[in-house]
Amino acid sequence: MTESINTQELELKIPQHVAVIMDGNGRWAQQRGKTRVVGHKSGVDSVRSTVTYARKLGVKALTLFAFSSENWQRPQAEVSVLMELFMLVLNREVKRLHKNDIRFQVIGDVSRFSSKLQDKINTAEALTEHNTGMVLSIAANYGGRWDIANAAKILASQVADNSIKLEEITEKSLHTHTCLSNLPELDLLIRTGGDHRISNFLLWQAAYAELYFTETLWPDFDEAQFKDAIIDFTMRERRFGKTGEQVKLNE
Ligand code: IPE
Ligand code: IPE
Ligand code: MG
Numbered sequence: 517m518t519e520s521i522n523t524q525e526l527e528l529k530i531p532q533h534v535a536v537i538m539d540g541n542g543r544w545a546q547q548r549g550k551t552r553v554v555g556h557k558s559g560v561d562s563v564r565s566t567v568t569y570a571r572k573l574g575v576k577a578l579t580l581f582a583f584s585s586e587n588w589q590r591p592q593a594e595v596s597v598l599m600e601l602f603m604l605v606l607n608r609e610v611k612r613l614h615k616n617d618i619r620f621q622v623i624g625d626v627s628r629f630s631s632k633l634q635d636k637i638n639t640a641e642a643l644t645e646h647n648t649g650m651v652l653s654i655a656a657n658y659g660g661r662w663d664i665a666n667a668a669k670i671l672a673s674q675v676a677d678n679s680i681k682l683e684e685i686t687e688k689s690l691h692t693h694t695c696l697s698n699l700p701e702l703d704l705l706i707r708t709g710g711d712h713r714i715s716n717f718l719l720w721q722a723a724y725a726e727l728y729f730t731e732t733l734w735p736d737f738d739e740a741q742f743k744d745a746i747i748d749f750t751m752r753e754r755r756f757g758k759t760g761e762q763v764k765l766n767e
C-alpha cells in the first residue's frame with residue numbers, strides 16, 4: 517500500500533491536526549508477563565517517535581490522550597506511577613520539544629494535579645509559548661464532557677453578567693471556549709489497542725474527524741504504523757454532508 521502513493525500526493529493531503537488515544541500499554545506489558553507500569557514506560561518511546569514523525573510530516577497540531585478524567589478510578593499505585601512518569605517525561609523532553617520549535621500545552625482540568633506537577637506544566641508551556649513548528653497538546657485529566665460543560669459554564673456566566681446576550685450562544689461561540697479552538701479542526705483521530713470507542717476524548721472536536729482504529733498496542737506504534745494511518749487518511753473522501761459528486765467538482 518505504501519508504495520502506491522507518491523510523496524508529493526501525501527504532502528498535499530497531510531492532516532493538519534491529528535489526535536491519538538494511546539491505548540494498550542497495560543495489555544502490552546501483561547502479554548510479556550510484566551506489570552502494567554512497564555507498558556506505560558514503554559509507551560513513552562512511542563510518544564517520542566509519534567511527535568518526531570508528526571513534526572517531520574508537517575502536521576500542525578498533535579493532540580495525545582495521556583490520562584482521562586475516568587482514569588482516576590484505576591488502582592492508586594498505577595495512578596501514582598502515571599503521575600511520576602508525566603513529571604519525569606516533562607523534565608526530560610521539554611528541552612527537545614523547544615529545540616524543535618514545538619509548542620507544548622496541556623488540556624484538561626490540571627487543578628487536580630500536585631502543585632509541583634502544575635508548576636512543571638506551566639514552566640513548559642511558558643518556555644515553548646512562541647514556537648510555531650507544531651502544537652503538541654497533552655490531554656491530562658481531560659474529558660470531552662467536561663470540556664463542553666466548561667464552555668457552557670463560561671457562556672452562561674457571560675449571559676448572567678450581561679456581557680453577552682442569550683442569542684449569542686451559538687455553535688461558534690461555544691466552540692471558542694472549548695479546548696483546542698485555537699488550532700485547525702481535528703482531521704484524524706487514531707486509537708490504538710483495538711477498541712472502537714472514543715472514551716470521552718474530544719467529543720466536540722471530533723464531529724468531522726476521520727476515525728482510524730488499529731489493533732496495534734501503543735508501545736508497538738512506531739513511525740511505520742503512523743505512516744499507515746496517514747496514508748489511510750489521504751485516501752478517504754471527506755464529504756462534510758455534501759454528495760461525492762459535489763466534492764469531486766470542487767477538487
Ligand atoms: C493507555 O493504556 C494508557 C492510559 C490509559 C494511561 P492502558 O493502560 O489503558 O492499557 P490497556 O488498555 O489496559 O491495555
Ligand atoms: C482511554 O483509554 C484513555 C487514554 C488512552 C488516556 P482507557 O483505557 O482509559 O479507555 P477505556 O476505559 O478502555 O474506555
Ligand atoms: Mg486501555
